[in-house]
Amino acid sequence: MAHKDLWLSVLKRIKPTIKKAHFLTWFQDSTIIKNKERSVVVGFPTTYARDWVLAKYNLKIHQALQEIDSSISKIDYEVHSKLSEKNNSDGVDVKGLFAIEDEKKVRKVRNLSEVNVRKGNGHVSSKMLNDKYLLNNFIVGNENRLPHAACSAVASLPGGIYNPLYIYGNSGLGKTHLIQAVGNEILKNYPDKIVKYVTAERFVTEVVDAIGKRFMKKFKDLYRKVDCFLVDDVQFFANKNSTQQEFFHTFNELYDNNKQIIITSDRPPSELEDLGERLKSRFGMGMVIELLFPDFETRLAILQQKCQEFEMIIDPEVLRFVANNVHNNVRELEGVLRQIAAESQLFEKVPTIRSVAEIIKRLNKAQKIIGYDLEANKEYMIVKKASDVMRVVAGYYDLTVDELVGKDRRKEIMLPRQICMYLIKNELGYSYESIGVNFGGRNHTTVMHACNKTASRLRKDLRLVRDINAIKREMGL
Ligand code: ADP
Numbered sequence: 001m002a003h004k005d006l007w008l009s010v011l012k013r014i015k016p017t018i019k020k021a022h023f024l025t026w027f028q029d030s031t032i033i034k035n036k037e038r039s040v041v042v043g044f045p046t047t048y049a050r051d052w053v054l055a056k057y058n059l060k061i062h063q064a065l066q067e068i069d070s071s072i073s074k075i076d077y078e079v080h081s082k083l084s085e086k087n088n089s090d091g092v093d094v095k096g097l098f099a100i101e102d103e104k105k106v107r108k109v110r111n112l113s114e115v116n117v118r119k120g121n122g123h124v125s126s127k128m129l130n131d132k133y134l135l136n137n138f139i140v141g142n143e144n145r146l147p148h149a150a151c152s153a154v155a156s157l158p159g160g161i162y163n164p165l166y167i168y169g170n171s172g173l174g175k176t177h178l179i180q181a182v183g184n185e186i187l188k189n190y191p192d193k194i195v196k197y198v199t200a201e202r203f204v205t206e207v208v209d210a211i212g213k214r215f216m217k218k219f220k221d222l223y224r225k226v227d228c229f230l231v232d233d234v235q236f237f238a239n240k241n242s243t244q245q246e247f248f249h250t251f252n253e254l255y256d257n258n259k260q261i262i263i264t265s266d267r268p269p270s271e272l273e274d275l276g277e278r279l280k281s282r283f284g285m286g287m288v289i290e291l292l293f294p295d296f297e298t299r300l301a302i303l304q305q306k307c308q309e310f311e312m313i314i315d316p317e318v319l320r321f322v323a324n325n326v327h328n329n330v331r332e333l334e335g336v337l338r339q340i341a342a343e344s345q346l347f348e349k350v351p352t353i354r355s356v357a358e359i360i361k362r363l364n365k366a367q368k369i370i371g372y373d374l375e376a377n378k379e380y381m382i383v384k385k386a387s388d389v390m391r392v393v394a395g396y397y398d399l400t401v402d403e404l405v406g407k408d409r410r411k412e413i414m415l416p417r418q419i420c421m422y423l424i425k426n427e428l429g430y431s432y433e434s435i436g437v438n439f440g441g442r443n444h445t446t447v448m449h450a451c452n453k454t455a456s457r458l459r460k461d462l463r464l465v466r467d468i469n470a471i472k473r474e475m476g477l
């Protein structure tokens, strides 16, 4: 089997056991680069991906490989930076592994009676809609108040005054979120309504497919039964004449029957090039609203909400820094946060402004960082050995180094001691044994306990997160 095919088989096996988002992040552009003498080498485009996969998925990969070829007994993970080059096609494009699946799902839903599915709790949902997109987890600020309000109005009374509702805005600002949220909400309020969500791209494929397989009549009948028609990214209809026609007919028929139509696009109707004038003017008949990039406060609120979703605590000061340094869209904001989460989990480190600045720089090299000078602070790291950390921690908590190292078990000394051990372990990579030695000959299990305890407190204690962030800043990290 060719290297890449072997790796694909492995990925297909482990895919069901890994969250989609993680899978997409960590396996993108990876591949097997050597398979010789019972030993396999897997290459990754970045150190992060390599370390993460090694730490989290080694066992799964091992098992999968063994199932495919039981003679393989050794796996090594290496970084091959050429895999990250733009035109390199050696690595696997993992999105492709999901494309086939999504396709299958949509095909199953072709019969509209399958579009709405009743769940165990009596809730109706749709296979076409992602139930994480809701109106009440969409953070509202001045820039998106109007589109959000219009969506809420439509959700409570579909086919009312906002019809069709046309929402436009740049990529990553929440159009898909909003349109799908309306679908979910309508199903909640009106369980018997048929909601059809489709991207314009998908609609085009369906039309072409229906023409090819000669079931155009069935296709038309199905679409005419819809009560609420949600069409995402209509700019995609440009230049697709035959499908534009079909869409025009569907649109008119539904509209004439007072069915709700919602449309999104990356531009206003007047700027849709190569789209028939008739269609453009139909789009503009109801309500046309622009979605804008949220302001600082709203971005901060979005970040706070996403932190809750990711179940992690980040110092508000660091969050403000992120909100200040993302200038394009909300998807990017989420991307930065996801990367922060992944790295802080992987390296068990509390994110600081410095570390976040580095992440932003890495994700978007061209970007100017506001509020932190990475270059000027390059060499600024005052912590080199355990005693440096002890000095800073003792200073921060107003203790002497002797107290910190001593035997006093009072809480106000014990906690800083544990924090200090944690930092020496995680920032300087000392072993538990050697930390024990530095703390007056304590046992390594005591040190381990201190580190674990601090790590677990960091998952729920915002004050501690702030303290450690402040301490790390004093240490130049
Ligand atoms: P678009 O379709 O406009 O390209 P999406 O709807 O896919 O954008 O949004 C990108 C991401 O940003 C999604 O994960 C979405 O949940 C999130 N998002 C955008 N705006 C908001 C908001 N106001 N509140 C919460 N999440 C948001």
Ligand code: MG
Pocket: 175, 176, 177, 232
């Ligand atoms: Mg979208």
